[in-house]
Amino acid sequence: MGMEERVARYGRREVLKRTGVLAAGIAAAPLIAACQTSTTTQKTGKVVVMTDPNEFGAEDVKAIEDATKLKLEVVKSDLTRLYAMYAAGNPPDLFRVQAAGVPQYISRKMVKNLQPYFAASKVLKPDDLAPSNNFYKWDGKVVGKGDLYGMVKDWSPDFTLFAYTKAFDEAGVKVPSDSAPLSYQELHDLATKVNRKSGGKRTYWGFVHSNNDQWIDRTAMNMLAEKGQSLYSADFSTANITGNAEAVKVFKYLYDLAAEGLQQSPVDPSPNWMGADFNNGQIAILQYGYWFSAMAESDTTKGKTVMLPAPTWSGTRRDPTMTATGWVMSAQTKDPDAAWAVFETYMGGAPAVTRAGSGWGVPGLKSLYAKMPTDTAFQKQVQKVLGDELKYSDGVLQFNPYIGEETFSTTWKKHLETALKGQISFDKMLSNIEADVNGAIADGRKIVGQ
Amino acid sequence: MVGTAHALERTAARPRSTWWRRRGTRRALTFYAFISPWLIGFVALGAIPLLLALLMSFTNYDGLNLDYVRFVGADNYARAVNDPDTLHSMQRTLVFVGSTVTLGLVVQLGAALLLDAPVPGRGLFRTLFYLPYVVPVVAGAWIWKIFTDPNGGLLNALIGLVKPEFAMNWIVEQPTTVLVLFTVWALTGGGMVVFLAGLQGIPAELKEAAQIDGAGPVSVLRFITLPLLAPVILFQLVVSLIGAMQIIQQPLLLAPGLLGPGTLPPRDNYLYVVHAYHEIFVNQRFGYGAALLWILFLITLGLTLALVRSSRRWVHYEEAQ
Amino acid sequence: MRTHALRYPALILATAIFSLPTFWVLVTSMKKQSEFAGLRLFPEVPQWVNYQLAVTLADFGRFATNSLLLATSYTVIVVVTSALVGYGFARHRGPLRDQLFIVVLAMMMVPNVVLFVPQFVVFAKLELTNTYWPWILWALGASPLLVFLFRQFFASFPRELGDAAEVDGAGPLRVFLQVFVPNAWPAFAAALIFAYTWVWGDYLYPILLLNDANTTLAVKLSTAYADPHGNPLQTVTMAGVVLYVLPLVIIFFLAQRFIIKGVVTTGLRG
Structure with missing residues (x-):
C-alpha cells in the first residue's frame, strides 16, 4: 500500500468518523479497514452505469464499449x-435521474x-443543447441557472394532449383544433362532454x-408558472398553497x-x-408528452388519435418537460474522464442518433431534431404540433432541493382519497398537504x- | 409426538445445574457443533448488518450521502409514537394479519387434508394448489387487479350470472378483502406443503384404531389428526404471522398505477411496512423508517412469543401423557 | 368409502375456484396488449407470438441459466446446513440453547427493508457484490425458517429413536444420518421446495447485489417486458411467467413424491 493511498484512507476515515454511520461501523471497523479502497483516481477501465436496462440495451452497451474501449457494467436503477x-x-460512476431529483443531488x-467537460467537448456543444438540459443546472438558489451537472437522454414537452377521436364522435363533439391551445377551463368543459360512465x-x-397523480406537483407548478408563481417560497423553505389564491384555484x-x-x-x-x-380506447383526452406518440x-x-397543443391556465403558453430523464456523474467517481467518455458517447454518439x-422522445441535442420520424400521417401531424410547442418549452420547473421527488405527490394522493370520500373538506385537504410537505x-x- | 417449540419452556424451567451435571460438556459440544453453521453465519454475516441497521434508527440518515449523518438519540422513536399514521397503519396491519393468518391456515390445512388421501390425480391437484405460490407476485397482482376490475373483470361477470347488474368496484370498496384473498391464494401452496409433510408423521394405525372404535371422520380429525399435527400448525402459524406482519409488495402492487416509490395503496391497505417504506423512500426519512421497522420487530417478537406460550395449551406432547 | 365419494367432487370444485386466477395467467398470456384490461374476457385471436417475444425480449435462456445456477447451489447447501442446525436445536442440549433459538426466530422478524443498505455495505466491503457469493455464504449459514422447520420435525420424532442408536455406540453424526435423515424425507422435500422457490422467485436481493448481466430471471421478468419507456407489456410478461414457473412445477412435482409416510416413525409407534 502506497503512502498516498494510506493518507487518503485515513483522511476518509476522519471524514466518516464524524458521521453517525461510521460510528455504527465500529463493530465493522476491522472489516472496513481491511477492505477500504482508496478514493484517489484509479484507471480501472470499467465504468459502472445505473440505469433502466429497457432504455439502455445491449446495442447501446456494445456501441459505447466499441467507441470508448471501456468496459461497461450496467446496474438496474433502484433507489435502495x-x-x-x-x-x-x-456509487455508480453514472446514474439515471429525473429532473425533480437534480437540485437535491x-x-x-x-x-x-x-x-468543464461540456466546455471542452466537441460533441456536446453548449449552443446545441436542447433547452430541457437547463433542468440540470442549479446554482444554489434556482433551477436553470449555474453550471451543468448532467444531460437529458431525450425529453418531450410534456403538457401536450392526445385525443381519441372516437370518443368525440360518439359524444357528438368536435375534436379541437391542433393549431391553437385550449384553456384548462375549456379542456374541463370538453372533458365533461366526452366523459362516459x-x-x-x-x-x-x-x-x-x-400519471396517476405521481406528477401532480409538476402539473400544478407549470400552471402556476404561467403567472410567474411557484409552488414553494423563493428559498424553498415552505410550500405556498393555502396562502396563495392562485395555488388554491389551481388545486381546486x-x-x-x-x-x-x-x-x-x-x-x-x-x-x-x-x-x-x-x-x-378508454381515455378521451390524455396529457402526455411527444414520446407517447411512439405508442x-x-x-x-389507430387512425383515431390526434395530438393537441398544451392547454394554458391563463393564456400564456408554456410547455416544458416535466421529467427530463437523463444522466449525472457521481462526485466520487474514480475515473471521471472514463465516465465522461461513456456519457459523451451515449448523449452525442451513435446511441443518441x-x-x-x-x-x-425529442433528442437532447438540437442538431438531432431532424432525425425524428415523419413517415406516417400521424407522425406528420405530431411533428406539426411538436414544432409549435418547441417554441414554448424553454422554461423549467422549480423543484424543491429539500424533499424527495415524490414527497409532494404522495402526500397529495393520501389526502385526496380522504377528501374524495367526503371525510375531509377540500380546504382541509389543502392545509393537510401543506403541513405534511412543510414537515418534510x-x-x-x-x-x-x- | 414429542413437544417441539415447547421444549423451549421445559428446559428453561429446569434448574441449569441439574442438566449440566447430567449431560456434561461433551453433550454441549455436540450441540454447538450441530448449530455451528448458523452460529458462524450469524456472527460473520448477520450481526454487523443488524447492528448497522439498529444504529441507523438513531440517526437522521436520509439515504443520500453520509456526510450529513448525525445521531439524533431516540427522536425517531418519539416521532413514531406521535405519528397518527403509525397507529392507523398498525391497526390495519393487525386486521390484515388476523384475517390472513386464520383464513390462510384453514385453506392450507384444508387443501393438505384433502390431498393427503390417496385420491386419483393427487399429484396434479397438489400442483394446482401449489402453483399460485410460484407465480411472481407482480404478475399475480396484475391478475387480481383485472380480475376484480368493475369494467371487464371476471369476478363481477361471474357474480353477474347470479345477480344481474352487479357492479362492485372491489379494489376501492373492499380493498382489504381483495388483499387478503390475493395473499391467501398466493401463499396456500407453501402452507400446504408443510402440512402435507406433517401429516406423513401421523401413523395410519392410530386413525384406523379410532375408526374401528367407531369414530367418524370429524372425530378422527378432532382427536387424532389435529393434536398430532399441532407442532406443525404452530410452525405454520408463527411463520405466517411473521410474514404477514412484514407484507409490503402485495398492497403496493394492488394500488393504482405502476409500482414506484410513491405508489400509494388505498387508506385501508396502508399497512405498517408500507408506511415505513414511504417514510424511507418518499419522505427521505431513512432513520425514522428504520425506527418504525424496529418497533415492528418488537411487536412481532412479542406476538410470536405470546403465540408460542399459548401453544402450551393446545400443542399436545407425547411425554406429558 | 362414502366420505371418499363426497370428497372428490368437493375437491374438484375447490380446485377449480382456487385455480381461476392461475388459469387467468394462461388466458392473459394469449391476449393482445390492448386486450389486457379491456371488456373482452377471452382473446379474440390467441397471441402465440407473446411466447416468442417472452423468450427473445429477455434472453430467456441466459437468465434462466443464472437462476438455475443460483437456486440450485443455494438450495443444496442450505437444506444440508439447516437440517444440521435444526437437528441440533431439536435433539441436543447445550448452554444458551433456548436463547439462541429465540435469536433464530427473531432473525425472521427483521424486515428486509432495514437490512438492505447495511447488507450491501458489508458485501461491498468484502468485494462480493455482483457475484453469487452472498447466496453461498447465506446458505452456509443456514436459513432461520428452514432451521425452524427441521427443528419442528426432528423434535416430533419419538425420543427412543435416537437413544436406542446411541446405546449401540453410534456417534452423533451417524445417528443423525442413519436414523433421523431417512425418516425426514417429507421435511427435506418441503425444505427443498421452499429454498428453490425463494431464490428462483426473489428479485429484491438480485437487484440489490447483482448487475444486469448476471442477474436472475425473476428480475428480468419484472423489467424486461416493457416498452422503451419502461412501461410494462403485461401480456408478454404473462407468457414469460408461464415459462418461468415451469421449472418450479417440475421441481415440485418430483419433490412432492418424497412427501410419503416415514416407515420407522410409524413402526416404533405401532
Whole structure:
C-alpha cells in the first residue's frame, strides 16, 4: 500500500468518523479497514452505469464499449441500491435521474459539476443543447441557472394532449383544433362532454393527466408558472398553497377533475397505467408528452388519435418537460474522464442518433431534431404540433432541493382519497398537504443544517 | 409426538445445574457443533448488518450521502409514537394479519387434508394448489387487479350470472378483502406443503384404531389428526404471522398505477411496512423508517412469543401423557 | 368409502375456484396488449407470438441459466446446513440453547427493508457484490425458517429413536444420518421446495447485489417486458411467467413424491 493511498484512507476515515454511520461501523471497523479502497483516481477501465436496462440495451452497451474501449457494467436503477452504493462509498460512476431529483443531488454535493467537460467537448456543444438540459443546472438558489451537472437522454414537452377521436364522435363533439391551445377551463368543459360512465362501468375517462397523480406537483407548478408563481417560497423553505389564491384555484381545478369523475383517482382507479388505458380506447383526452406518440396508435386507436397543443391556465403558453430523464456523474467517481467518455458517447454518439430516430422522445441535442420520424400521417401531424410547442418549452420547473421527488405527490394522493370520500373538506385537504410537505421540507433543511 | 417449540419452556424451567451435571460438556459440544453453521453465519454475516441497521434508527440518515449523518438519540422513536399514521397503519396491519393468518391456515390445512388421501390425480391437484405460490407476485397482482376490475373483470361477470347488474368496484370498496384473498391464494401452496409433510408423521394405525372404535371422520380429525399435527400448525402459524406482519409488495402492487416509490395503496391497505417504506423512500426519512421497522420487530417478537406460550395449551406432547 | 365419494367432487370444485386466477395467467398470456384490461374476457385471436417475444425480449435462456445456477447451489447447501442446525436445536442440549433459538426466530422478524443498505455495505466491503457469493455464504449459514422447520420435525420424532442408536455406540453424526435423515424425507422435500422457490422467485436481493448481466430471471421478468419507456407489456410478461414457473412445477412435482409416510416413525409407534 502506497503512502498516498494510506493518507487518503485515513483522511476518509476522519471524514466518516464524524458521521453517525461510521460510528455504527465500529463493530465493522476491522472489516472496513481491511477492505477500504482508496478514493484517489484509479484507471480501472470499467465504468459502472445505473440505469433502466429497457432504455439502455445491449446495442447501446456494445456501441459505447466499441467507441470508448471501456468496459461497461450496467446496474438496474433502484433507489435502495443507489442509497446502498453511496453508503458503501462506492456509487455508480453514472446514474439515471429525473429532473425533480437534480437540485437535491447537486446541493448535497453527490454529483459532479460537468461544466468543464461540456466546455471542452466537441460533441456536446453548449449552443446545441436542447433547452430541457437547463433542468440540470442549479446554482444554489434556482433551477436553470449555474453550471451543468448532467444531460437529458431525450425529453418531450410534456403538457401536450392526445385525443381519441372516437370518443368525440360518439359524444357528438368536435375534436379541437391542433393549431391553437385550449384553456384548462375549456379542456374541463370538453372533458365533461366526452366523459362516459354508466352503471358502475367506465367507457371513457374525460381527461387523464399526471400519471396517476405521481406528477401532480409538476402539473400544478407549470400552471402556476404561467403567472410567474411557484409552488414553494423563493428559498424553498415552505410550500405556498393555502396562502396563495392562485395555488388554491389551481388545486381546486385539479381536485374537481377527480371529484367529477373525469380523471382517474384513488376512488376511481384503473387496473392499468394511463398510457395502456388510452391504447385500450378508454381515455378521451390524455396529457402526455411527444414520446407517447411512439405508442399512441394501438390496434384500437389507430387512425383515431390526434395530438393537441398544451392547454394554458391563463393564456400564456408554456410547455416544458416535466421529467427530463437523463444522466449525472457521481462526485466520487474514480475515473471521471472514463465516465465522461461513456456519457459523451451515449448523449452525442451513435446511441443518441438511434434514439432520435426511434420517436421515443425529442433528442437532447438540437442538431438531432431532424432525425425524428415523419413517415406516417400521424407522425406528420405530431411533428406539426411538436414544432409549435418547441417554441414554448424553454422554461423549467422549480423543484424543491429539500424533499424527495415524490414527497409532494404522495402526500397529495393520501389526502385526496380522504377528501374524495367526503371525510375531509377540500380546504382541509389543502392545509393537510401543506403541513405534511412543510414537515418534510423542515426535516430536509435540518439535515443540511438550515 | 414429542413437544417441539415447547421444549423451549421445559428446559428453561429446569434448574441449569441439574442438566449440566447430567449431560456434561461433551453433550454441549455436540450441540454447538450441530448449530455451528448458523452460529458462524450469524456472527460473520448477520450481526454487523443488524447492528448497522439498529444504529441507523438513531440517526437522521436520509439515504443520500453520509456526510450529513448525525445521531439524533431516540427522536425517531418519539416521532413514531406521535405519528397518527403509525397507529392507523398498525391497526390495519393487525386486521390484515388476523384475517390472513386464520383464513390462510384453514385453506392450507384444508387443501393438505384433502390431498393427503390417496385420491386419483393427487399429484396434479397438489400442483394446482401449489402453483399460485410460484407465480411472481407482480404478475399475480396484475391478475387480481383485472380480475376484480368493475369494467371487464371476471369476478363481477361471474357474480353477474347470479345477480344481474352487479357492479362492485372491489379494489376501492373492499380493498382489504381483495388483499387478503390475493395473499391467501398466493401463499396456500407453501402452507400446504408443510402440512402435507406433517401429516406423513401421523401413523395410519392410530386413525384406523379410532375408526374401528367407531369414530367418524370429524372425530378422527378432532382427536387424532389435529393434536398430532399441532407442532406443525404452530410452525405454520408463527411463520405466517411473521410474514404477514412484514407484507409490503402485495398492497403496493394492488394500488393504482405502476409500482414506484410513491405508489400509494388505498387508506385501508396502508399497512405498517408500507408506511415505513414511504417514510424511507418518499419522505427521505431513512432513520425514522428504520425506527418504525424496529418497533415492528418488537411487536412481532412479542406476538410470536405470546403465540408460542399459548401453544402450551393446545400443542399436545407425547411425554406429558 | 362414502366420505371418499363426497370428497372428490368437493375437491374438484375447490380446485377449480382456487385455480381461476392461475388459469387467468394462461388466458392473459394469449391476449393482445390492448386486450389486457379491456371488456373482452377471452382473446379474440390467441397471441402465440407473446411466447416468442417472452423468450427473445429477455434472453430467456441466459437468465434462466443464472437462476438455475443460483437456486440450485443455494438450495443444496442450505437444506444440508439447516437440517444440521435444526437437528441440533431439536435433539441436543447445550448452554444458551433456548436463547439462541429465540435469536433464530427473531432473525425472521427483521424486515428486509432495514437490512438492505447495511447488507450491501458489508458485501461491498468484502468485494462480493455482483457475484453469487452472498447466496453461498447465506446458505452456509443456514436459513432461520428452514432451521425452524427441521427443528419442528426432528423434535416430533419419538425420543427412543435416537437413544436406542446411541446405546449401540453410534456417534452423533451417524445417528443423525442413519436414523433421523431417512425418516425426514417429507421435511427435506418441503425444505427443498421452499429454498428453490425463494431464490428462483426473489428479485429484491438480485437487484440489490447483482448487475444486469448476471442477474436472475425473476428480475428480468419484472423489467424486461416493457416498452422503451419502461412501461410494462403485461401480456408478454404473462407468457414469460408461464415459462418461468415451469421449472418450479417440475421441481415440485418430483419433490412432492418424497412427501410419503416415514416407515420407522410409524413402526416404533405401532
